[in-house]
Amino acid sequence: xxxxxxxxxxxxxxxxxxxxxxxxxEDLHEHGGFAWIGLYRPTEEELAAxxxxxxxxxxxxxxxxxxxxxxxxxxxxxxxxVVLRPARYLDETEQVEFGEVHLFIGPNFAISxxxxxxxxxxxxxxxxxxxxxLLALGPQAVLYAVLDEVVDGYEPVVAGMENDIDEIxxxxxSNDSNVARRIYEVAREAMALQRATHPLVRIFRSLEAGYDKxxxxxxxxxxxxxxxxxxxxxxxxxxTFRALLENALTVHSTLVTQAQNEEMRQLxxxxxxxxxxxxxxxxxxxxxxxxxxxxxxxxMNFTHMPELSWTLGYPMALxxxxxxxxxxxxxxxRSNWL
Numbered sequence: 001x002x003x004x005x006x007x008x009x010x011x012x013x014x015x016x017x018x019x020x021x022x023x024x025x026e027d028l029h030e031h032g033g034f035a036w037i038g039l040y041r042p043t044e045e046e047l048a049a050x051x052x053x054x055x056x057x058x059x060x061x062x063x064x065x066x067x068x069x070x071x072x073x074x075x076x077x078x079x080x081x082v083v084l085r086p087a088r089y090l091d092e093t094e095q096v097e098f099g100e101v102h103l104f105i106g107p108n109f110a111i112s113x114x115x116x117x118x119x120x121x122x123x124x125x126x127x128x129x130x131x132x133x134l135l136a137l138g139p140q141a142v143l144y145a146v147l148d149e150v151v152d153g154y155e156p157v158v159a160g161m162e163n164d165i166d167e168i169x170x171x172x173x174s175n176d177s178n179v180a181r182r183i184y185e186v187a188r189e190a191m192a193l194q195r196a197t198h199p200l201v202r203i204f205r206s207l208e209a210g211y212d213k214x215x216x217x218x219x220x221x222x223x224x225x226x227x228x229x230x231x232x233x234x235x236x237x238x239x240t241f242r243a244l245l246e247n248a249l250t251v252h253s254t255l256v257t258q259a260q261n262e263e264m265r266q267l268x269x270x271x272x273x274x275x276x277x278x279x280x281x282x283x284x285x286x287x288x289x290x291x292x293x294x295x296x297x298x299x300m301n302f303t304h305m306p307e308l309s310w311t312l313g314y315p316m317a318l319x320x321x322x323x324x325x326x327x328x329x330x331x332x333x334r335s336n337w338l
Contacts, residue, residue: 002046004038012136014129025053034108034138038121054109064102067115071199073206080105085196086119086150089160096157096189110142124149137217148227154234165244183249190241197235204228283332291321
């Protein structure tokens with residue numbers, strides 16, 4: 001359902017629950033208080049009805065309708081438009097999933113528009129309804145509670161990413177071919193976490209600039225500062241993740257290069273050894289070929305053949321074989337072929 005919840009609050013107490021936006025608008029006009037409307041992937045018509053009722057700026061409505069916005073805070077008169085990027089860590093797949101929440105905070109209304117299941121703002125509503133003193137502060141209390149929920153949601157994400165980085169560091173020297181891919185995936189998540197958290201500092205600074213003008217309660221200001229402290233710690237850890245992953249990628253690249261160099265060295269060594277073997281085989285083939293050539297000539301059985309009737313013919317042939325083989329052996333040995 002696009003309308004997750006729609007209620008009117010007076011003095012920190014939930015006075016009524018409405019099924020349709022028209023009922024909420026009518027009750028708000030007749031009895032006052034402030035409306036808190038929660039929408040999940042609303043249609044253009046529903047957003048248009050809300051925009052018309054509370055005079056929301058058309059540019060903010062366009063952003064809320066299309067989604068895929070960076071975290072930011074914009075003021076349109078007395079209305080705040082806030083975009084947040086909550087996150088959650090999925091243990092099953094060891095991945096980080098990012099959502100998107102749009103908030104319209106006005107003098108007598110708080111409207112939340114979600115484009116993903118995370119975060120579950122019904123928990124925020126129940127927590128605030130259990131604290132009437134805080135909820136009595138009005139829509140600003142809703143803004144604080146949602147900011148606190150989103151920032152608290154980063155804690156398990158940071159813990160999960162720390163565990164992923166520890167596993168990557170353990171796998172760096174295991175020769176696992178998937179390490180580079182894992183480093184890239186976690187680095188991409190770290191960058192997304194940075195993009196989600198870094199703009200929050202500007203959001204809180206902008207809110208602080210309007211505390212006096214909009215008479216924000218002193219206790220609420222302190223609560224906001226506490227959330228900002230959590231944001232700064234999360235940013236520091238996210239930045240650390242980025243540096244650790246860059247170092248891990250550098251180490252992995254170095255290890256891969258060393259492995260490639262070692263493989264090339266081994267291939268070169270094998271090639272040299274193979275060349276030496278070829279030289280030896282060729283040398284011995286040449287040594288054996290020359291005596292064989294002489295023996296072949298004397299094995300032709302011609303009738304008129306030189307030195308057949310000479311007593312020293314065969315000793316001379318054998319001598320030629322030995323001398324030629326010896327000379328070739330000496331020549332190859334001198335050339336380090338043997």
